[in-house]
Amino acid sequence: MATAFEGERFDIGRTVSRGFAPIGRHPALFLGLALLFGILPNAVVRGFAWSGIASASALGGIAAGLLTVVASLVGFVCVFILQASVIHAAVVDLNGGAPSLGASVRPSLSLILPLIGLAIVSGLGYALGFALLLVPGIILLVVWSVAVPALVEERGGIMGSLARSRELTKGARWRIFATLIVVGVIVYLPSMVLTFAGGGIAAAALRAQSFSVAGVLLIVFNGLASMILAAMVAAIYLELRTVKEGASKESLASIFA
Numbered sequence: 010m011a012t013a014f015e016g017e018r019f020d021i022g023r024t025v026s027r028g029f030a031p032i033g034r035h036p037a038l039f040l041g042l043a044l045l046f047g048i049l050p051n052a053v054v055r056g057f058a059w060s061g062i063a064s065a066s067a068l069g070g071i072a073a074g075l076l077t078v079v080a081s082l083v084g085f086v087c088v089f090i091l092q093a094s095v096i097h098a099a100v101v102d103l104n105g106g107a108p109s110l111g112a113s114v115r116p117s118l119s120l121i122l123p124l125i126g127l128a129i130v131s132g133l134g135y136a137l138g139f140a141l142l143l144v145p146g147i148i149l150l151v152v153w154s155v156a157v158p159a160l161v162e163e164r165g166g167i168m169g170s171l172a173r174s175r176e177l178t179k180g181a182r183w184r185i186f187a188t189l190i191v192v193g194v195i196v197y198l199p200s201m202v203l204t205f206a207g208g209g210i211a212a213a214a215l216r217a218q219s220f221s222v223a224g225v226l227l228i229v230f231n232g233l234a235s236m237i238l239a240a241m242v243a244a245i246y247l248e249l250r251t252v253k254e255g256a257s258k259e260s261l262a263s264i265f266a
Contacts, residue, residue, distance in 0.1 A: 017252050019181035021188050024248045028192065028241035031102035038098060038110060039236055046091035047232030054084040055228065089124040091232075092239045093117035096158045099243035116161060126167045127160055151182045154189065157239075158246035177249040185245060192241045196234040 032039045094117045098108035117124070131153050138146030153174045160170035178185055 019184040019248055019252055021184055021191070024188055024244050025192060025241070027103055027248065028099070028237070028244035031099040031108070031243075032237065032240055034102060035098070035108060038108060038113070039095065039240065040233075041110060042091060042094050042098070042113065043232045043236035046087045046094065047235050048229055050084040050087035051228045051232060052225075086121060086125065088235070089121065089128060090114065090117045091235055092157055092242075093120060093124055093161045095236050095239035096243040096246075097161055099240040100158065100162055100247060103244065103247050120161060120164075123160060123167055124157070127156060127170060130167055131156060131171065147186070148182075151186050151189070152178055154178060154185055155242060155246040155249060158243055162246075177246070177253060181249060181252070188241070188245060192238065196237045199230045 094113040097116050098113040101108040101112070131149075134149050134153070135146050138144075138149045140146075153171055155177055156170045156174040159165055159173040159177070160167070163170070163173065165173050
């Protein structure tokens, strides 16, 4: 049966605008998520490395190593809490709702094990793909680009979410790839400039076992970039649902039931 959306194509400009819109409407919420689950955990992890705990004479090598591993695992888990929380908040906002910190974080915490499982499965796929002359890895990045929102919002499980992402992205993958390139350049350009410009400062700070201004700014920029990219993934997901399935606000609202 024909729908009102038949013939409509994935629109890059509309998607990018959708991705930034929730952040503009709820800056405190999204900046708070970036701070809690992106910037602070990253600072703690780097603090362990930069403070010399890896070779701490007071704690001993084994204890210092265990602390570093634990800090790294906490940072790893926080990455997925950030991504899932931002995606949920962005989807709620783009669906006309009012996202909140607690309502955004709760689903992420309840799905942390499936999220980690999804990260492991997809990460192995990406690693294999990039090992095969790069192109297959890029293809998988696009094909599985909306697996996380599919898991968070539709609760389809690990393999089901990967299959759902493959289904949704079919026919729009070049446009999704272009969207990710555009947004990636926008959000990571400050980090890239800072990395090259402040590399010498950061290296000197590392030798001195201390944070540098460049290092701190890099942590902040990377946390904000992760938050923005997660919001953009949510926008890509909703754009695909709307264009490919003719999903209205009412039908999209059913995924929160």
